[in-house]
Amino acid sequence: MGIEQQSTLYFGEYMTLLTNSSKLFSRSLVATSLVFCAFSFDVNATSPAHPSGMNQNMLTAQMYSSNNYVSNNETKMYPRPESGQEQHILTLPKLDNEADYMVEIEIGQTQMVDCNKRGLIGELKQLSVEGWGYNYYQVDKIVDGPSTMMACFDQAKTEKFLKINADLLLKYDSRLPKVFYLPENSELRYRIWKVDSDYGYSTHANK
Numbered sequence: 105m106g107i108e109q110q111s112t113l114y115f116g117e118y119m120t121l122l123t124n125s126s127k128l129f130s131r132s133l134v135a136t137s138l139v140f141c142a143f144s145f146d147v148n149a150t151s152p153a154h155p156s157g158m159n160q161n162m163l164t165a166q167m168y169s170s171n172n173y174v175s176n177n178e179t180k181m182y183p184r185p186e187s188g189q190e191q192h193i194l195t196l197p198k199l200d201n202e203a204d205y206m207v208e209i210e211i212g213q214t215q216m217v218d219c220n221k222r223g224l225i226g227e228l229k230q231l232s233v234e235g236w237g238y239n240y241y242q243v244d245k246i247v248d249g250p251s252t253m254m255a256c257f258d259q260a261k262t263e264k265f266l267k268i269n270a271d272l273l274l275k276y277d278s279r280l281p282k283v284f285y286l287p288e289n290s291e292l293r294y295r296i297w298k299v300d301s302d303y304g305y306s307t308h309a310n311k
Contacts, residue, residue, distance in 0.1 A: 164195040194282040205276035206297040212267035222251035226268035240283040
């Protein structure tokens with residue numbers, strides 16, 4: 105075999121190897137793109153855990169102070185927020201199986217904290233709209249609670265939600281909004297719980 109024929113053969117083998125490598129790279133690139141797209145979809149489809157809470161899209165939240173209060177048909181029977189107070193309104197969309205859902209409420213403030221464990225103190229009261237019988241909730245004052253006394257040295261402070269010592273779990277009921285009155289600079293956060301199991305029966309325990 106001559107030198108020219110050998111060169112042609114080697115060049116052909118090289119081009120075949122290059123073509124196969126290109127095909128392999130293209131397949132890898134497509135597979136990587138599909139994985140990335142799937143991952144991107146998951147990220148976009150997942151609601152953030154904080155500060156919105158779980159299932160943020162299920163609820164509509166509104167907040168009014170005494171300065172920007174707006175009356176509407178759904179909440180006009182509730183008291184107007186007083187000076188230094190804010191009205192928080194949660195509107196729930198109608199569901200077919202509302203008995204399977206609960207709304208968890210936490211009330212507090214976001215503060216810069218160090219390594220010590222601390223909380224807030226506030227009294228959560230359930231009140232009723234006179235003449236209507238509709239319930240609403242109110243916290244008149246929120247103050248700092250007890251704290252540990254550890255030496256944090258030069259640790260940087262971090263932002264953290266601190267809640268008052270009052271947990272609230274409400275039945276999901278879209279017929280009426282959930283209305284709260286809180287001191288200014290307070291926060292109300294919420295999330296939805298859904299039943300994932302059936303009832304058990306104590307009468308079957310010994311059978």
